[in-house]
Amino acid sequence: MLQKYFPLWPDQASTVAGHVDALYIFLILMAIFFTVVIVAMVVTFSIKYRKGIHPIATQIEGSIALEVFWSVVPLGIAMVIFVWGAVLYFHLQRAPRQAMDVYVVGKQWMWKLQHPSGPREINQLHIPVHTPVRLTMISQDVIHSFYVPEFRTKQDVLPGRYTYTWFEATKTGTYHIFCAEYCGTKHSGMIGEVIVMEPVQYQIWLSGGSEGGNLASGGEKLFSSLGCITCHSGQSGARGPNLSGVYGQPQKLSTGATVVADDNYIRTSILNPQKDIVAGFGPIMPTFSGQVSEESLIQLVAYIKSLQAAPGQAPTAAGSPSRGTGTARGTPAGQNPGSRQ
Amino acid sequence: MSTVTSHIIHKEAEVMPEVHYLNADHSLKSWLLTIDHKRIAILYMLTITVFFFVGGAMATLVRLELLTPAGDLLQSDSYNKAFTLHGVMMVFFFLVPSIPATLGNFLLPMMLGCKDLAFPRINLLSWYLFVIGGTFALYGMITGGLDTGWTFYTPFSTTYSNTNVITVGLGIFVAGFASILTGLNFIVTTHRMRAPGMTWMRMPLFVWSHYATSLIMILGTPVIAITMVLVVLERALHIGIFDPKLGGDPVLFQHMFWFYSHPAVYIMILPGMGVISEVIPAFSHKRIFGYKAVAFSSLAIAVFGFLVWAHHLFVAGISIYAALVFSFVSFLVAIPSAIKVFNWSATLYKGSIRFDTPMLYAFAFLGLFTIGGLTGLFLAALGIDVHVTDTYFVVAHFHYVMVGGMVVAYLCGIHFWWPKITGRIYPEFPARLAAILVFVGFNLTFFPQFILGYLGMPRRYHAYPEEFQVFNVLSSAGASVLAVAFLLPMIYLIWSLKYGKVAGPNPWQAYGLEWETSSPPPTHNFEHTPVVTTEAYSYGPKEGEVTLG
Numbered sequence: 056m057l058q059k060y061f062p063l064w065p066d067q068a069s070t071v072a073g074h075v076d077a078l079y080i081f082l083i084l085m086a087i088f089f090t091v092v093i094v095a096m097v098v099t100f101s102i103k104y105r106k107g108i109h110p111i112a113t114q115i116e117g118s119i120a121l122e123v124f125w126s127v128v129p130l131g132i133a134m135v136i137f138v139w140g141a142v143l144y145f146h147l148q149r150a151p152r153q154a155m156d157v158y159v160v161g162k163q164w165m166w167k168l169q170h171p172s173g174p175r176e177i178n179q180l181h182i183p184v185h186t187p188v189r190l191t192m193i194s195q196d197v198i199h200s201f202y203v204p205e206f207r208t209k210q211d212v213l214p215g216r217y218t219y220t221w222f223e224a225t226k227t228g229t230y231h232i233f234c235a236e237y238c239g240t241k242h243s244g245m246i247g248e249v250i251v252m253e254p255v256q257y258q259i260w261l262s263g264g265s266e267g268g269n270l271a272s273g274g275e276k277l278f279s280s281l282g283c284i285t286c287h288s289g290q291s292g293a294r295g296p297n298l299s300g301v302y303g304q305p306q307k308l309s310t311g312a313t314v315v316a317d318d319n320y321i322r323t324s325i326l327n328p329q330k331d332i333v334a335g336f337g338p339i340m341p342t343f344s345g346q347v348s349e350e351s352l353i354q355l356v357a358y359i360k361s362l363q364a365a366p367g368q369a370p371t372a373a374g375s376p377s378r379g380t381g382t383a384r385g386t387p388a389g390q391n392p393g394s395r396q
Numbered sequence: 397m398s399t400v401t402s403h404i405i406h407k408e409a410e411v412m413p414e415v416h417y418l419n420a421d422h423s424l425k426s427w428l429l430t431i432d433h434k435r436i437a438i439l440y441m442l443t444i445t446v447f448f449f450v451g452g453a454m455a456t457l458v459r460l461e462l463l464t465p466a467g468d469l470l471q472s473d474s475y476n477k478a479f480t481l482h483g484v485m486m487v488f489f490f491l492v493p494s495i496p497a498t499l500g501n502f503l504l505p506m507m508l509g510c511k512d513l514a515f516p517r518i519n520l521l522s523w524y525l526f527v528i529g530g531t532f533a534l535y536g537m538i539t540g541g542l543d544t545g546w547t548f549y550t551p552f553s554t555t556y557s558n559t560n561v562i563t564v565g566l567g568i569f570v571a572g573f574a575s576i577l578t579g580l581n582f583i584v585t586t587h588r589m590r591a592p593g594m595t596w597m598r599m600p601l602f603v604w605s606h607y608a609t610s611l612i613m614i615l616g617t618p619v620i621a622i623t624m625v626l627v628v629l630e631r632a633l634h635i636g637i638f639d640p641k642l643g644g645d646p647v648l649f650q651h652m653f654w655f656y657s658h659p660a661v662y663i664m665i666l667p668g669m670g671v672i673s674e675v676i677p678a679f680s681h682k683r684i685f686g687y688k689a690v691a692f693s694s695l696a697i698a699v700f701g702f703l704v705w706a707h708h709l710f711v712a713g714i715s716i717y718a719a720l721v722f723s724f725v726s727f728l729v730a731i732p733s734a735i736k737v738f739n740w741s742a743t744l745y746k747g748s749i750r751f752d753t754p755m756l757y758a759f760a761f762l763g764l765f766t767i768g769g770l771t772g773l774f775l776a777a778l779g780i781d782v783h784v785t786d787t788y789f790v791v792a793h794f795h796y797v798m799v800g801g802m803v804v805a806y807l808c809g810i811h812f813w814w815p816k817i818t819g820r821i822y823p824e825f826p827a828r829l830a831a832i833l834v835f836v837g838f839n840l841t842f843f844p845q846f847i848l849g850y851l852g853m854p855r856r857y858h859a860y861p862e863e864f865q866v867f868n869v870l871s872s873a874g875a876s877v878l879a880v881a882f883l884l885p886m887i888y889l890i891w892s893l894k895y896g897k898v899a900g901p902n903p904w905q906a907y908g909l910e911w912e913t914s915s916p917p918p919t920h921n922f923e924h925t926p927v928v929t930t931e932a933y934s935y936g937p938k939e940g941e942v943t944l945g
Contacts, residue, residue, distance in 0.1 A: 097763075100749065104747050112936060113746035114683050117686035121742065125735065126731055126734070129734045137724055142779070147779060197555075204783070242472075243472070
């Protein structure tokens with residue numbers, strides 16, 4: 056009843072929501088405790104030592120023991136909160152390995168979402184319940200932030216590089232997606248909804264909504280129409296590196312440094328090829344900056360991700376729809392192992 | 397006046413000194429070219445009052461719009477400009493200069509027993525820079541407005557916004573120098589101009605807190621100035637610094653912005669803490685509990701305050717290990733504030749407590765700052781911050797500190813030193829009423845916003861889903877009470893300039909050099925340079941330590 060008419064927290068609809076609320080309740084109790092201590096001191100002393108009944112003040116210099124006491128006790132409590140909050144944060148930031156992938160492109164003022172197996176949505180995200188979902192997100196203009204209060208997750212969506220978040224819904228239903236980072240005129244209209252469905256319903260929805268093939272096959276078409284395949288043919292002596300099995304693996308650069316070929320690395324290599332040249336190859340690739348949309352980049356990344364290591368052979372598209380999903384290599388959400396910043 | 401305050405000892409009626417800093421010269425030129433720190437303080441006071449009410453008017457628009465879920469009163473762009481103008485005016489042109497440039501300017505030399513600040517002309521220059529900066533900002537706001545929020549996040553501000561980013565940015569840049577010059581003046585004055593016998597450990601805590609504030613002003617402000625210049629350069633000349641399309645990094649802006657703007661919140665609260673450290677001993681007629689702890693905690697806040705900026709970036713895509721470090725230091729910076737609150741509360745113990753208006757404000761400060769500080773711990777906790785950052789929880793938290801803390805402390809200080817500044821006492825009844833209304837109105841406005849935030853309502857939303865309406869209506873209702881509470885002092889303080897009871901040098905029987913000279917003080921503050929022989933807050937002989945338990 057209380058929660059219905061005077062709610063104090065939103066629905067708990069993800070695996071982490073209950074954990075976040077537990078710490079929140081602890082913090083509220085802590086805050087009430089200290090507020091009561093301070094108010095009690097002020098009220099008691101004000102009554103007991105008001106001028107009318109206590110005309111002469113007793114001059115007291117201070118107390119080292121008390122100073123230590125009220126420094127150390129709050130510090131101890133603060134450290135408990137720190138550790139608790141940090142453990143929770145690490146959990147929130149690291150997606151489980153088997154998470155299902157969804158790609159998100161934010162723009163003023165809408166959310167575009169793509170499922171690896173094909174369906175695209177605008178301002179709606181259909182997901183199955185009890186399944187971890189990892190979002191790979193990018194903005195095509197300003198900074199946005201993907202926020203689902205019922206899941207207690209939020210992650211800024213940046214232009215220029217991928218960020219990640221994940222959640223596992225525990226209750227079917229419809230929940231708000233808010234943009235939480237101010238992004239201009241219609242910021243408050245950049246609202247979508249997550250529709251959490253039973254897995255069976257989700258499969259029905261999936262099969263009904265897919266018109267244009269999966270992400271990786273879309274990427275394969277781009278790979279040849281943009282001419283990538285002429286250099287990245289995968290044959291020995293090709294002018295560009297063989298991309299089979301590259302995803303998620305460390306790459307040796309001409310500078311001697313090593314980076315992990317994650318989503319951000321692949322995206323940057325398409326838009327700014329001169330930045331990290333793989334050892335043994337010349338700086339001959341032209342930039343595709345301005346020619347490929349963020350959605351197409353996501354398709355290209357998905358395609359490269361789908362290529363399995365097959366030495367000496369030309370890369371072939373991963374045809375089966377299942378290849379796109381379930382192959383996340385455990386890149387921690389919100390963290391970029393290959394990031395060079 | 398029938399509401400004669402009971403504590404004023406009725407010897408013969410006090411008389412105004414014949415010549416004082418206010419009537420020494422009446423010409424406009426004598427005001428506009430004054431190098432008297434007290435007159436400059438008054439110039440600042442008038443200027444920031446204008447900016448406060450401009451910012452307040454914008455807050456009124458925001459709260460009116462949010463009464464209903466639909467965006468019906470203002471258009472989206474107008475709403476965005478309203479909250480931006482509110483934020484820019486309140487932060488850069490009211491809160492940052494509020495106590496330091498007015499009460500600090502007025503009192504710091506008097507508390508140290510000197511005739512003026514170390515560089516009186518630089519002090520005047522700082523006011524002119526402030527006015528020029530403020531005029532720029534206001535001009536930009538009126539002609540086309542600004543819709544970036546006071547935080548100017550890139551690449552929105554540098555590439556996408558169609559509003560006057562450059563004009564307002566330059567205004568903030570210029571006003572920053574006013575802040576730097578004030579800080580410089582305070583530091584040099586504190587080091588070089590103390591009266592004979594005024595050792596560091598005899599300085600009032602108001603001076604300590606202003607010293608700490610000044611350190612932040614001179615170390616932090618240049619960074620915001622540089623950041624603003626970079627925003628202007630990227631916007632005007634398309635030099636790629638922050639926009640990834642030009643090869644920049646948008647998160648770099650957030651690091652640079654918060655490197656100043658987080659320490660800046662301590663610029664906005666430390667001087668308020670200084671006021672509270674004077675008022676509580678005065679109205680308890682008792683020396684402050686733990687002088688050294690309170691003094692050094694100000695310095696600790698100034699130092700640690702520089703090491704926590706990235707706690708604004710926990711969901712901005714920074715490394716999780718960086719987040720860990722910044723979360724840890726954010727918890728550390730809470731401790732010096734806690735020490736202060738405990739010492740202020742302990743000062744009441746065995747005091748002889750009076751409940752005049754400044755003391756009511758001090759009590760309000762204790763309660764509101766405690767809540768503001770404790771909710772800061774919520775935000776420092778990484779796992780909670782992910783959920784509540786960029787929601788109304790953050791809005792509520794920083795208003796508890798900035799308004800519940802700093803504005804309340806400002807009103808506290810204005811009432812406490814009003815007799816010193818003007819020579820007259822404000823009427824006690826309306827003043828107490830206003831203090832109570834501030835406390836009630838404030839809590840009604842901002843407490844519901846904590847709940848709204850945890851329920852998930854993002855900040856800077858022009859329209860919002862219906863389930864958030866109840867708390868928004870409560871908040872807007874509180875804001876109307878708060879508006880009345882802020883207008884009341886305008887009326888009775890102006891009234892008191894003519895009709896207020898003559899105060900005399902020390903109406904509160906407070907201890908401190910500023911109370912030893914006439915009210916209003918002469919232009920040179922003291923007839924003779926004072927010689928200090930006692931510690932601050934020597935309200936009576938010491939009676940040793942209390943022991944724990």
